[in-house]
Amino acid sequence: AQTVTQSQPEMSVQEAETVTLSCTYDTSENNYYLFWYKQPPSRQMILVIRQEAYKQQNATENRFSVNFQKAAKSFSLKISDSQLGDTAMYFCAFMTPTSGTYKYIFGTGTRLKVLA
Amino acid sequence: DTGVSQNPRHKITKRGQNVTFRCDPISEHNRLYWYRQTLGQGPEFLTYFQNEAQLEKSRLLSDRFSAERPKGSFSTLEIQRTEQGDSAMYLCASRSTGWGGGETQYFGPGTRLLVL
Numbered sequence: 001a002q003t004v005t006q007s008q009p010e011m012s013v014q015e016a017e018t019v020t021l022s023c024t025y026d027t028s029e030n031n032y033y034l035f036w037y038k039q040p041p042s043r044q045m046i047l048v049i050r051q052e053a054y055k056q057q058n059a060t061e062n063r064f065s066v067n068f069q070k071a072a073k074s075f076s077l078k079i080s081d082s083q084l085g086d087t088a089m090y091f092c093a094f095m096t097p098t099s100g101t102y103k104y105i106f107g108t109g110t111r112l113k114v115l116a
Numbered sequence: 117d118t119g120v121s122q123n124p125r126h127k128i129t130k131r132g133q134n135v136t137f138r139c140d141p142i143s144e145h146n147r148l149y150w151y152r153q154t155l156g157q158g159p160e161f162l163t164y165f166q167n168e169a170q171l172e173k174s175r176l177l178s179d180r181f182s183a184e185r186p187k188g189s190f191s192t193l194e195i196q197r198t199e200q201g202d203s204a205m206y207l208c209a210s211r212s213t214g215w216g217g218g219e220t221q222y223f224g225p226g227t228r229l230l231v232l
Contacts, residue, residue: 004158033219044120044225045159045207091158095219101172102211102219103149106158 002027004094006107013082014115020067021077021110023092032096034068034075035104040088048090051075082114118142120224122208128230129198136194137227141210148191149221150183152176153205162206165191198231205229 003026013019025034036048051059051068058066063083067076079086089111093104121140129135141148146167151159162181164172167188177183180199185191195202205228209221 006158035220037223045223047220047222050220093158097219101149101164102147102221103161103164103172104151104159104221106160108156108158 002029002094002096002105004092004105004107006092006110008110009108010111010113012113012115013079015082015084017082018078018080019082019112021079021090021092021112023075023077023107025073025075025092025094027073027094027096029096029098031098032094034066035093035095036064036066036075036077037091037093038086038088039091039109040085045091049077079112084114084116086112087114088112120208120210120222122206122224122227124227125225126228126230128232130232131198131200133198134194134196135198135229136192137206137208137229139191139193139208139210139224140189141191141208142212142222145210145212145222146188147211147213148185149209149211150191150193151207151209153207153226154203159207162193195229198229200231203229203231 032053034051037045039045049061063080089109092107148165150162153159165185180196183193205226207226208224211221
């Protein structure tokens with residue numbers, strides 16, 4: 001069975017600084033996808049960034065980038081130039097097409113607070 | 117694109133009552149998911165629909181829970197004889213088929229249930 005672990009329940013960062021959120025996962029699958037979702041307070045969850053396991057290049061989306069270490073089963077999210085609007089819960093999620101349903105397995109989340 | 121919508125956004129009920137939630141997915145998405153999120157946890161998979169067919173149910177979905185998706189459009193999740201342990205956020209997500217983005221799920225704002 002696959003598992004996703006986020007070992008940092010809470011983090012804070014000063015505005016304009018850089019912060020890295022950690023995520024590790026366990027799987028025996030070779031074909032899978034990893035996601036970071038952001039859940040602002042009382043708002044819906046939105047996709048921040050996704051990574052296909054077969055791609056060696058780390059995904060980037062503007063200020064957001066990942067460090068995907070397949071052998072170590074690590075998938076960390078780096079937020080550069082942090083903004084107040086980045087304050088949210090961040091969830092790491094795993095999905096494998098082998099499941100047939102493409103359902104997600106989530107970590108427990110990291111609460112990020114950006115300080116002015 | 118109006119996104120995934122869920123109604124109601126909040127529901128307070130007394131133990132033993134029945135409740136029903138509705139999810140309207142993105143119109144062209146034929147895959148629909150329900151997840152449950154309790155305080156301090158990441159979302160956990162409950163059930164999956166492909167069009168109108170319910171193809172997978174989690175062990176979390178006890179016999180008091182039933183989900184439907186008539187005509188492959190909106191979906192409902194009903195909880196009978198609610199218990200205090202059912203208090204949670206119920207999230208709906210949808211996705212399209214195919215590669216190149218079809219693996220990404222789009223989430224609704226959730227229905228927060230409180231059972232007194």
